[in-house]
Every structure is written in structure tokens, then in C-alpha cells.
Amino acid sequence: MSRKWLVAGGGISGLAAAQCLQASGRDYVLLERCPAVGGLTRTTQVEDFCFDYTGHFLHLRRYPSPGQVPYAHLNDDDWETVERKSYFYAGGRLITAPIQYHLGELPHDLRNACEASYDQRPAPNGDVTGFRDFIVSGFGQVVADNFLIPQNEKTMATPLGRLSIGAVKRFFPLPDEKRIRAGFANTGEQFAEYNSTFWYPKRGGIDVLTRGLAQGLTNVATTEEIVRLDLHNRVATTSSGLSVAWEKMFPSIPLKALCGLSGDPELLDAASKLSHSSTISFNFGVRGRLPESLKDAHWVYVPDRDIPFYRFGCYSNISSAMASHGLNAVYVEVGVPGEQIDSVDIVSKTQAAVIRSLESLGWVKSQDIICSVTHVIRCAYVHHTPERDRLVEDILSRLNEVGIHPIGRYGLWDYVGMEDSINSALSTVEAQL
Secondary structure, eight states: OOOOOOOEEEHOOOOHHHHHHTTTTTTEEEOOOOSSSTTSSEEEEEETEESSSSOOBOSSSSSGGGGSSSOOOOOOGEEEEOOOOOOEEEETEEESSSSOOGGGSSHHHHHHHHHHHTOOOOOOOOOBBBBBHHHHHHOEEEEIIIIIIHHHHHHSOGGGOOOOOTTTTTTTTTOHHHHHHHHHHTTTOOOOOTTTTEEEEEESSTTTHHHHHHTTTEEEESOOEEEEEEEETTTEETTTEEEEEEEEEEEEOOOHHHHHHHHHHHHHHTTTTEEEEEEEEEEEEEOOOOOOGTTTOSSSEETTTTTSEEEEEEEEHOOGGOOOOTTEEEEEEEEEEEEGGOOOIIIIIIIIIHHHHHHTTTSGGGGGGEEEEEEEEEEEEEEEETHHHHHHHHHHHHHHTTTBBBOHHHTTTTOOOHHHHHHHHHHHHHHHO
């Protein structure tokens, strides 16, 4: 059996890896479980509406524009830069996000309580290593309890006391006292932020990126789910009975699931200690206008624990091409512990609760919903627990011994954006060539 360079998973990192292998002349094959490539970076089109697999927005740091992303075959004329318009639903109104920098927009009494609590925030006791303690010591107990802790616990579907400071990274606004004080004063002073603008396709949704990365690939097999990995012989077996011997493998399959395919006791034990959340994304096609308060909102964070979803977004506010004239394409995200996703009654309970809350908030009326599409993201947010770094290091070391080099957000069990996912694939493949 001749050995191939095997790419396991056809999301954006897998497609980038395949492009790099093809360009180098390697004998490769990409195996994808689903009927189409793209992973979570896909767009569903239903009559008058386009729905992404939740909000996927292209933030670029390494490359000046989409057209410069390697192997993506993108044309800058097909993209536009969008100035982010995101909010927090707090105190019965929409507050500019990040809320910790705009607390002066809160109702007067709540704003004063937040400021008093901030003034009395506990001093860090040594090095702050936990996410929850980081929030309380950085922003005060009232801001933590009312907004930041419930928002993040709803999103990640786990108590923040389990998570380390690694959960923060560059995606969480830091406790910058100058900015927080300016926010309390509500002076309107502007500060630079890491994602204040992003790139988005003018038409077709984020699937434009996937189609570009897939362009020209000659050895892609869909509906080929890997169900077993023989680490000793370096052979992957798929659900159809196909066997592929690998010289090198580049999987973007979630690391925990990948370990489960191996049957290796060490990997199984380490993977059992990893955890993650799942997300159920409810997409609705809505007739008529949204309320005035939402007319320009790209997404809204919802920390209220009595409301089942952690975020509401509107695709058609980001790009008018996501819905026909007079209609809106919106989405709602619900976080679920990863181990509980198969027991959720999605349609009759969760979706019904979501629609009731949308009506109660006055954001969407049930009679205006004319289309619905549900996406289940089984692995949404990995949990950066204190042991995560050590576990991932041990797993990667063991996998590397047998020529397996994980890539992408989930292959590396991390929280990164699309650009970083693509770059991880390219740098990993290039290091093995």
C-alpha cells in the first residue's frame, strides 16, 4: 500500500493544507466527512436568505487584504471592509460593546453601582491565573456578576471557575483603567481595538472564502468519515471501508475526537480530560423591518441568564445581499455543554424558548418568521482549563511520533480566528515538506 500525505477534514485549514501539498507536488488526498467541504465556514442559501454557520468574519493581521491570503484565490473587489457594530443587552437597552469600556451608557443607578464596585475591586492576590478572578479583579464584582461572568458562562457553557487565564488571550478586552474610566464618563473618546473592522464578502456569505480555498484541488473525497486510526501501521479507515496509509497526516478533526479514533490508551486518557461547549445556531428568515434599536446591529451579546441565547446577530445588517429586499436574515446562538448536545430537544423546547424570548424582547415576532435553518456546532469553544496546555502538549507529542500533525482551531484545541487557522495549516505543512 503506497503512502499518501493525508489531510483529514475539509474546513478552511484542511483546504489550505491540501493547496500547499498540491503546490509542492506531493501525493495527497483530502478526506471530508460531509457531502461538501468548508467545515464551519459555509453558507446555506434558502430561497430569499443566506445563512452562515453563525457569525464568521475575516479579521486580518498578517495579510493586508483577502486577495493576499495564500491559496485562497480571492478578489479584493468581491469583499468590503465593515466597521463593527456590536452591542450588549443590559439594563433593558443596547450598550456599545465591549461593555466594560462603555459603562456610562447604562441606566444611572446601575452605572453608579458598577463604578463603586470598580473602585472597590479586589487587588490581585499574586499572579491571577483564573478567568473568573481575572474578571472580578479587573472590572469589579458588579460588572462581573451582571455582565461578564454570565455572558461568558452562557457562551462557553461551563463555570468560569474552571477556566484559566488562557481563555482570555487577545480576544477579551483587557482591564485598561484609562479606557474603563473614560467609559464611565461617557466622553465618547475613541480607542483602537483589535477587531473594530473586518472583511466580509459583498455577496454569497463567508462561503466565498471556502470556494476560493477549494478552487483547483484535484484529490478531494467527500462523505468519507474517518472512523479508525491504526497508529502502528499508520492507516486510516473510513466509513465506506476505504483505507489510506499515511506518510504524514494533517487533521483538523477536533483533537478530542481524533484521539478517540486511535484506540490508544494514553491518548484516550488525556482526551477524556479535555472539554468543550457546543453551539446551536438558529437562523431565521424574517419579513419586514427589525426594531429601530437593531437597525444597524451586527450582533448583540445577551448576558441575562433567563434568556436562552448568548448572542443575537443579523447577517443582513452586515451585508444587504444576505436577504432579499424587505427581509432580514438573523441568527441566535445557544451554548450547551459538549457532553449534553445529543440530549437537547432542539426543535420543540430550545427553539420554542428562543422564539418566545425574541418576542418578549420585541426583536422578532413569531408570525414574521418565514424560514428557519438550524446548525449544530458540536465543538464550538474549547475550554482552556489549567491542565489544557499540558494535555495538548502530551497529545501532540504522541501524535507527532506517528506522523500526525494537527492543524486549525480544533485540531490544535485552541481558540483562534480564520486567518490563524489557515496560517497554522500552511506553517505545519511547510515544516514537514
